[in-house]
Amino acid sequence: MELMCPIDQHCSHQIAALLQPPSPLLVQEYFEQLISKRQLHGIKVKQNGEFGKGVFAETNFEEEQLILKDQMLVGIQHPSNKIDCLVCSYCFKFIGSIEQQIGRKLYLKTLGVGISPHNGKGCHDNSSDKDQDNHFVQNHHNSDDGASSSSNSTIPLPTMAVESLMNGELALPYSNKFPLPSVVSCPGGCEEAFYCSKSCAEADWESFHCLLCTGEKSEFHSRETLLKFIQHANETNDIFLLAAKAISFTILRYRKLKACHLREQEKTATSMLGTSDLSLLLEAWKPISIGHKRRWWDCIALPDDIDTSDEATFRRQIRELAFTSLQLLKEAIFDKECEPLFSLEIYGHIIGMFELNNLDLVVASSVEDYFLYVDDLPYPEKKEAEKITQPYLDALGDDYSICCQGTAFFPLQSCMNHSCCPNAKAFKRDEDRDGQATIIALRPICKGEEVTISYIDEDLSFEERQALLADYGFRCRCARCLDEEP
Numbered sequence: 001m002e003l004m005c006p007i008d009q010h011c012s013h014q015i016a017a018l019l020q021p022p023s024p025l026l027v028q029e030y031f032e033q034l035i036s037k038r039q040l041h042g043i044k045v046k047q048n049g050e051f052g053k054g055v056f057a058e059t060n061f062e063e064e065q066l067i068l069k070d071q072m073l074v075g076i077q078h079p080s081n082k083i084d085c086l087v088c089s090y091c092f093k094f095i096g097s098i099e100q101q102i103g104r105k106l107y108l109k110t111l112g113v114g115i116s117p118h119n120g121k122g123c124h125d126n127s128s129d130k131d132q133d134n135h136f137v138q139n140h141h142n143s144d145d146g147a148s149s150s151s152n153s154t155i156p157l158p159t160m161a162v163e164s165l166m167n168g169e170l171a172l173p174y175s176n177k178f179p180l181p182s183v184v185s186c187p188g189g190c191e192e193a194f195y196c197s198k199s200c201a202e203a204d205w206e207s208f209h210c211l212l213c214t215g216e217k218s219e220f221h222s223r224e225t226l227l228k229f230i231q232h233a234n235e236t237n238d239i240f241l242l243a244a245k246a247i248s249f250t251i252l253r254y255r256k257l258k259a260c261h262l263r264e265q266e267k268t269a270t271s272m273l274g275t276s277d278l279s280l281l282l283e284a285w286k287p288i289s290i291g292h293k294r295r296w297w298d299c300i301a302l303p304d305d306i307d308t309s310d311e312a313t314f315r316r317q318i319r320e321l322a323f324t325s326l327q328l329l330k331e332a333i334f335d336k337e338c339e340p341l342f343s344l345e346i347y348g349h350i351i352g353m354f355e356l357n358n359l360d361l362v363v364a365s366s367v368e369d370y371f372l373y374v375d376d377l378p379y380p381e382k383k384e385a386e387k388i389t390q391p392y393l394d395a396l397g398d399d400y401s402i403c404c405q406g407t408a409f410f411p412l413q414s415c416m417n418h419s420c421c422p423n424a425k426a427f428k429r430d431e432d433r434d435g436q437a438t439i440i441a442l443r444p445i446c447k448g449e450e451v452t453i454s455y456i457d458e459d460l461s462f463e464e465r466q467a468l469l470a471d472y473g474f475r476c477r478c479a480r481c482l483d484e485e486p
């Protein structure tokens with residue numbers, strides 16, 4: 001029997017309003033405001049008709065020129081990656097010090113701390129040459145391209161050697177060339193979130209974290225259920241953590257809007273007549289309403305190991321998984337005034353939006369940079385430095401170069417349509433050291449042209465490309481596909 005969520009039934013009118021696609025005018029206004037608030041130049045979001053929204057060049061771009069740095073709306077570091085990289089929970093910059101990064105990773109490894117790998121599928125790859133190098137170093141550990149870690153098999157260090165890194169007693173040679181911002185703790189007192197600055201800590205608290213923090217100052221109803229929700233997401237699919245952030249973000253925006261309206265009302269001695277809770281909720285939801293979405297269990301690609309005859313069962317199981325996750329989240333942070341956000345229909349659409357639009361979140365590792373720097377030193381200095389650094393590199397093994405990995409929704413990048421002959425790509429340059437998405441021109445782009453990226457490997461054959469894009473829920477109608485169509 002199909003699971004029923006009571007909120008879906010008695011909030012059906014509000015849910016329909018929340019899922020109503022925004023009008024082209026509203027979309028245009030939203031993006032004009034966003035682009036001007038962020039002081040971005042040279043691009044515009046337009047409703048081009050053919051594929052819905054698209055991003056268009058408002059100026060000429062040269063090959064390799066930066067088109068856009070897009071600040072995420074919501075993103076997470078994969079839980080399994082938290083052992084490897086200590087990053088700011090808001091902007092995803094590496095924090096602490098090289099010593100702290102290495103010491104913490106070795107310490108957690110000796111404790112055997114591990115979280116099951118993420119199951120979320122990032123829609124697009126936010127790669128960089130550095131990532132390709134990472135693969136190279138990981139797969140060819142004896143090559144000259146990376147710092148010479150001994151291999152995948154690691155050589156453990158005495159506990160004291162790890163502790164001396166963590167407590168600041170030991171400064172590694174040349175680590176001062178790689179300064180990192182000091183670690184700022186979570187204002188709610190949890191030991192899960194860390195920041196690069198007070199302003200990132202405050203922004204995260206106000207936008208998402210005050211409802212999802214497991215510390216003492218958090219606003220959750222039940223810490224136990226919040227922990228259960230997090231554990232369930234860690235064990236099943238970390239996309240639920242992202243959905244929880246989107247819900248928390250909307251609730252917090254709603255409360256701010258409501259407080260603002262009430263203040264206005266007091267000031268002008270007028271009543272809130274005409275400003276219903278639903279219109280405030282719709283306003284709070286606007287940044288999410290803009291994203292292209294479908295229900296998660298309808299749009300998720302059928303895994304290769306599942307037979308098409310089992311497709312209906314698979315989709316039902318995905319729906320049930322989302323239902324279980326939602327019940328835990330609801331028990332932990334339910335807000336009566338924002339009740340429709342806790343319906344399965346909305347939860348499914350939020351997750352579906354991430355499934356269809358998300359980009360991999362990648363931030364290159366400062367620890368890798370450090371070891372590569374030591375490896376590149378001239379002979380006598382290198383030999384001296386390696387007397388100290390080599391045991392740490394050997395203890396880390398190939399893991400020394402792991403970058404920060406996660407998934408995020410970027411409002412502007414997510415409007416970029418796919419082309420099998422794209423003129424731009426998501427590409428992290430050496431200087432891009434935070435969680436923003438960076439879009440670079442692959443060839444000259446003229447004013448007025450649409451900016452397109454490839455969601456897949458465009459070197460594949462026509463059939464292979466169409467098969468991969470079918471997983472993203474559409475049949476490609478780019479110029480190349482129309483030309484190659486048999």
Ligand SMILES: C[S@@+](CC[C@H](N)C(=O)[O-])C[C@H]1O[C@@H](n2cnc3c(N)ncnc32)[C@H](O)[C@@H]1O
Binds near residue numbers: 474478
């Ligand atoms: C990440 S969104 C891109 C923005 C989208 N056009 C919108 O209105 O929000 C991806 C969706 O855009 C459409 N799309 C993008 N590129 C396309 C292409 N080359 N051919 C057909 N549809 C495309 C498909 O509906 C796809 O699911």
